[in-house]
Structures are given as structure tokens and as C-alpha cells.
Amino acid sequence: MKAVTWQGRRKITVETVPDPIIEQPTDAIIRVTSSGICGSDLHLYEVLGPYMSPGDILGHEPIGIVEEVGSEITNLQKGDRVVIPFQISCGSCFMCTQGLTTQCETTQVKEQGSGAALFGYSKLYGQVPGGQAEYLRVPHADFTHVKVPIGPSDSRYLYLSDVLPTAWQAVAYAATPEGGSLAVLGLGPIGDMACRIAIHRGFRVIGVDRVPERLARAAARGVETIDLDAVGDGLTDTIRDMTNGRGTDSVIDAVGMEAHGSPVASFAQRSAGLLPNALAEKVIDTASIDRLAALLSAIDIVRRGGTISLIGVYGGMLDPIPMRVLFDKQIQLRMGQANVKHWVDDILPLLTDSDPLGVDSFATHRLPLDAAPEAYKMFQKKSDGAVKIVLDPAARSR
Numbered sequence: 517m518k519a520v521t522w523q524g525r526r527k528i529t530v531e532t533v534p535d536p537i538i539e540q541p542t543d544a545i546i547r548v549t550s551s552g553i554c555g556s557d558l559h560l561y562e563v564l565g566p567y568m569s570p571g572d573i574l575g576h577e578p579i580g581i582v583e584e585v586g587s588e589i590t591n592l593q594k595g596d597r598v599v600i601p602f603q604i605s606c607g608s609c610f611m612c613t614q615g616l617t618t619q620c621e622t623t624q625v626k627e628q629g630s631g632a633a634l635f636g637y638s639k640l641y642g643q644v645p646g647g648q649a650e651y652l653r654v655p656h657a658d659f660t661h662v663k664v665p666i667g668p669s670d671s672r673y674l675y676l677s678d679v680l681p682t683a684w685q686a687v688a689y690a691a692t693p694e695g696g697s698l699a700v701l702g703l704g705p706i707g708d709m710a711c712r713i714a715i716h717r718g719f720r721v722i723g724v725d726r727v728p729e730r731l732a733r734a735a736a737r738g739v740e741t742i743d744l745d746a747v748g749d750g751l752t753d754t755i756r757d758m759t760n761g762r763g764t765d766s767v768i769d770a771v772g773m774e775a776h777g778s779p780v781a782s783f784a785q786r787s788a789g790l791l792p793n794a795l796a797e798k799v800i801d802t803a804s805i806d807r808l809a810a811l812l813s814a815i816d817i818v819r820r821g822g823t824i825s826l827i828g829v830y831g832g833m834l835d836p837i838p839m840r841v842l843f844d845k846q847i848q849l850r851m852g853q854a855n856v857k858h859w860v861d862d863i864l865p866l867l868t869d870s871d872p873l874g875v876d877s878f879a880t881h882r883l884p885l886d887a888a889p890e891a892y893k894m895f896q897k898k899s900d901g902a903v904k905i906v907l908d909p910a911a912r913s914r
């Protein structure tokens with residue numbers, strides 16, 4: 517089969533690799549019909565490269581059709597249409613039964629001290645082959661799937677793999693009071709969708725980014741937008757001016773560790789990326805690598821007693837955090853990978869023909885798998901208006 521592989525920093529290739537086969541009785545093989553590229557993939561493309569090995573298959577946002585199931589799978593059969601959550605979870609351990617599927621005790625990557633195994637997400641998360649490929653082996657497939665109806669286009673359900681539950685969790689963890697205000701930092705796919713969900717829930721939403729197309733997309737759906745480049749250091753003042761001098765009740769950081777505007781950490785990340793892998797891994801494991809611009813803005817913007825919801829991924833081990841401010845302002849912080857299956861039942865009623873969240877037109881690009889190298893480049897550079905790119909393994913390129 518063809519698969520999108522990581523080969524080095526900013527080096528993605530499409531290779532022919534062996535088809536996956538059933539290895540465990542609880543596995544399933546799916547034929548992938550659409551597969552998203554995520555902002556989290558960009559971290560692997562750049563700063564988390566030291567945890568990758570050449571040839572690793574990327575991707576954790578697939579939808580497809582079941583081709584084959586292992587002998588112990590009773591709730592799936594060939595021909596079923598399924599979305600595969602980005603994390604692999606068992607559904608029956610202590611963590612899973614509390615809805616914490618990203619902490620699944622059956623699949624935790626204990627050698628690395630990490631939570632549940634993730635598809636296509638480096639040694640830190642189990643080095644499981646990912647879903648930007650023609651076929652995918654799904655471990656613990658009896659629980660690690662969401663069955664969806666055949667009929668509507670892939671775009672209707674694809675985002676249940678990651679974008680929708682992630683954005684949903686971001687809004688849930690932000691705990692904005694009824695009728696309250698929420699600032700969303702970063703209007704990539706996750707921030708954009710978090711804005712849509714928050715507006716749907718009746719909150720006042722202020723969105724911040726520096727990419728014109730992303731600001732325009734959010735504004736078109738009723739978000740009050742602020743161009744970071746236009747306000748510069750005045751971001752907090754601008755938001756306070758809009759909120760009786762207090763700041764918003766909650767802030768979602770949908771940016772994470774590669775934020776624009778943290779020169780020192782940026783240098784450290786770049787330096788780690790230039791070291792041989794083993795050494796770089798050590799540097800990342802023991803030193804601060806995060807660019808903290810978005811998190812620091814969030815701490816500044818949120819009103820006293822408010823809540824910050826971190827959904828952007830952080831990876832530093834010794835990040836300098838202004839504890840005095842967090843403590844004095846009485847800020848609540850919630851974070852983590854999204855527990856996909858926990859939120860699916862809340863989201864499904866919104867995936868109807870009337871499409872209140874606009875999932876059917878959410879992707880800006882649908883490209884053949886072969887176009888993955890250019891697609892990654894375009895998504896990282898945010899060129900050609902790219903916000904969400906979906907790969908189509910069945911399409912032939914050029």
C-alpha cells in the first residue's frame with residue numbers, strides 16, 4: 517500500500533510499504549477513505565522530530581471502511597463505515613471507564629511515561645503506524661472506533677477522529693459561565709472549530725490569530741477577531757478594553773508549543789533539532805523547549821478567577837511559568853489530549869444535514885495521498901489559504 521512517511525525534519529515522502537495485517541484477535545483493518553493532516557503532525561514535522569524514526573507512517577485522523585476483523589471482534593464487520601479516534605483505548609480499564617481514554621491503562625506507553633498510545637505519533641506514544649495511508653491496522657478495534665452511517669460524505673464524520681472532540685473538550689474545559697466571554701488563541705482547525713462550538717453554545721467569542729484567511733473564516737461565523745500582528749504587545753489591553761477592563765472569563769490556547777513570538781525558546785527548539793537524534797531527545801527530555809507566547813498571553817488575558825483551557829500541545833520539561841501571576845489571579849488551568857470517545861455522543865446530534873458547525877465545508881483542501889509532501893509544506897507555511905487539509909488515498913495525483 518501507499519503511506520505517508522516521516523523521513524527527517526520537514527521531510528515527508530509517500531512510500532510503498534507492506535499492507536497491514538491482523539496481528540491480534542482484537543485488531544481490525546480499515547481501508548482509509550479520507551485522512552486529515554493535523555497541527556499535531558506539524559510538531560512531528562518540526563520540533564518533535566527527534567522522537568521519530570525514518571519510515572514512520574504518519575496520521576491520526578482517518579475515516580474508512582472495515583476490510584477485515586480479528587477473531588474476537590463481535591461489534592464490527594467487513595463493510596462497516598468507521599471513524600478511528602486518534603488514541604488507542606480499551607474501553608474497560610479504570611481510566612477508560614471514567615472517560616479518560618487518552619490515559620487508557622491498557623495502552624499507556626509506560627517505557628516513555630506517556631498516556632495512551634496514539635496513531636502515527638512518535639516513540640513517545642508507542643510508534644504505532646498511522647492513518648495517512650491506504651490501509652490502517654486498528655488495535656483494540658472493538659472499542660477504538662466510532663461507527664457512522666453510510667451515505668453522507670466523509671467530511672460529515674471525519675472530524676470525529678480529532679478536530680471535533682478536541683475542540684469540544686477545549687470548550688468544556690474552558691468552563692465559560694452561561695452568557696460569558698471566551699478568548700480563543702489560534703484559529704487553525706482546532707481554534708476555529710472551538711469558536712464554532714462556543715458560538716453555538718451562546719458565548720461571546722474573541723478569536724486571535726495573524727493569518728488573514730483564518731481571521732476572516734472565524735469572523736464570518738460571528739467571532740470578534742483580533743489580528744495579532746496589528747495589536748502587537750497590546751493584545752491584552754485590546755481584550756480588556758472589550759471586556760470592562762477585566763479580560764475574558766475563559767481563554768482557550770489552541771496554539772501550543774510552536775507559538776509565534778518566543779525568540780529564545782525558538783532558538784532552543786531549533787538547536788535541539790540540529791543535534792543527532794539521541795542527543796536531541798535528551799535535550800528535549802531535560803530542558804525547556806516550548807515557545808510560550810500563547811500560554812503567557814492566556815495567563816495575561818484571562819480575568820481574575822477565570823479558567824484557561826490548554827488544548828494546543830506542549831512538550832517542554834522545564835518551562836518557566838509565572839506562578840505568582842497564576843496564583844494571585846486565582847486561575848484554573850485544565851489541559852490534555854482530547855478523550856475522543858467521551859465526547860462523541862454530545863457531538864453526533866450536530867452532524868446533521870443542516871450542519872450547524874459547518875463541517876461539510878471545513879476543509880480548504882482535499883488532495884491525493886501522493887501530494888502529502890506539498891500538503892505538509894503548505895499547511896506549515898499557511899500558504900494558499902490552507903486551514904484544513906484532507907488526504908484522499910483513492911485519488912490519483914497528476
Ligand SMILES: NC(=O)c1ccc[n+]([C@@H]2O[C@H](COP(=O)([O-])OP(=O)(O)OC[C@H]3O[C@@H](n4cnc5c(N)ncnc54)[C@H](O)[C@@H]3O)[C@@H](O)[C@H]2O)c1
Pocket residue numbers: 554555556557558559678682701702703704705706707724725726727730744770771772773774775776777809810826827828829852853854
Ligand atoms: N489536545 C489535543 O487533543 C489536540 C488535538 C489536536 C491538535 N492539538 C493541538 O492544537 C494546536 C492547534 O492545532 P491546529 O490543527 O489548529 O494547528 P495550526 O498549527 O494550524 O494552528 C495554530 C494557529 O495558531 C496561530 N498562532 C501562532 N502563534 C500564535 C500566538 N502567539 N497567538 C495566537 N495565535 C497564534 C497560528 O497562526 C495558527 O493559525 C496544536 O498545538 C496541536 O498539536 C491538540
Ligand SMILES: [Zn+2]
Pocket residue numbers: 554555556557576577602678
Ligand atoms: Zn490531531
Ligand SMILES: [Zn+2]
Pocket residue numbers: 605606607608609610611612619620621622623
Ligand atoms: Zn483503557
